Amino acid sequence: GENVEQHPSTLSVQEGDSAVIKCTYSDSASNYFPWYKQELGKGPQLIIDIRSNVGEKKDQRIAVTLNKTAKHFSLHITETQPEDSAVYFCAARSGYALNFGKGTSLLVTP
Amino acid sequence: EPEVTQTPSHQVTQMGQEVILRCVPISNHLYFYWYRQILGQKVEFLVSFYNNEISEKSEIFDDQFSVERPDGSNFTLKIRSTKLEDSAMYFCASCPLANYNEQFFGPGTRLTVL
Numbered sequence: 001g002e003n004v005e006q007h008p009s010t011l012s013v014q015e016g017d018s019a020v021i022k023c024t025y026s027d028s029a030s031n032y033f034p035w036y037k038q039e040l041g042k043g044p045q046l047i048i049d050i051r052s053n054v055g056e057k058k059d060q061r062i063a064v065t066l067n068k069t070a071k072h073f074s075l076h077i078t079e080t081q082p083e084d085s086a087v088y089f090c091a092a093r094s095g096y097a098l099n100f101g102k103g104t105s106l107l108v109t110p
Numbered sequence: 111e112p113e114v115t116q117t118p119s120h121q122v123t124q125m126g127q128e129v130i131l132r133c134v135p136i137s138n139h140l141y142f143y144w145y146r147q148i149l150g151q152k153v154e155f156l157v158s159f160y161n162n163e164i165s166e167k168s169e170i171f172d173d174q175f176s177v178e179r180p181d182g183s184n185f186t187l188k189i190r191s192t193k194l195e196d197s198a199m200y201f202c203a204s205c206p207l208a209n210y211n212e213q214f215f216g217p218g219t220r221l222t223v224l
Contacts, residue, residue: 004152032211043114043201043215044153051211089153096141096166097155098213 002027002094006101013080014109021104023090024072032093033066033073037086038103044089048075080108112136114216116202122222123192131187131219133202141210142185143203144177146170147218153201159185192223 003026013019025033031052036044050057050064050073057064061080066073077084085108091098115134123129135142144156157167159177176188185204189196199220203213 034211034213036215041217043217046212046214049211091153093211096143096158096160096210097168098145098153099155100153102152 002030002092002097002099004090004092004099004101006090006104008104009102010105010107012107012109015080015082017080019075019077019080019084019106019108021075021088021090021106022072023074023092023101024070025092025099026071027092027094027099028068028071030092030094030099033064034091034093034098035062035064035075036089036091036100038089039086047088077106080106082108082110084108114202114204114214116200116216116219118219119217120220120222122224125194125223126191129189129192129221131189131200131202131221133185133187133204133216134183135185135202135204136206136214137183138206139204139214140207141165141205141213142177142179143205143213144187145201145203145215146198147201148195148198156187189221192221194223197221197223 006023034049038044063076087103090101142159147153157171158165174190199218201218202216
């Protein structure tokens with residue numbers, strides 16, 4: 001089955017800096033890669049996604065890149081703000097299931 | 111904005127008891143899912159449900175688990191005889207027919223098995 005690895009597990013940045021979270025996947029048949037943000041006590045919230053026929057996608061301060069050959073994809077957050085502090089999960093979809101990484105706890109300090 | 115809702119937010123049960131976790135997916139969504147997250151671990155897929163039947167399930171989803179859509183709004187996960195290792199956060203998700211990639215998650219039910 002699909003195996004998704006995510007790094008780093010924790011990330012601390014200063015407000016205004018950029019944050020990058022990286023994931024790798026194992027199943028070349030995976031074709032959809034979403035990123036979720038989870039705040040304390042809440043369910044995961046979809047923040048951006050990318051399909052396998054696209055190499056990069058941007059939405060304001062958030063961007064995702066995908067390298068199908070290397071089977072890795074990354075989340076980039078620019079101009080980080082304290083409200084970006086949360087746990088971020090990458091996932092890869094094969095079949096109906098989303099296979100999640102272990103999560104990255106991002107802390108943005110003022 | 112429409113949301114997936116789940117009840118209860120926290121369920122405590124004794125080992126061996128049956129529990130039913132309830133979800134109300136977003137009203138026009140047709141694909142439904144259950145995931146679980148054991149404390150400190152990754153979110154794991156349990157089952158997907160479409161057109162009143164299971165479309166995919168993981169190896170975690172054994173005979174102790176079942177899902178049902180008893181009416182037009184609810185989607186339930188039943189654990190027949192709970193074990194200590196079933197303690198986890200259980201998330202329901204749904205997505206629309208038009209874009210079955212975008213799964214919207216509920217806030218979760220924390221299940222504690224004593």
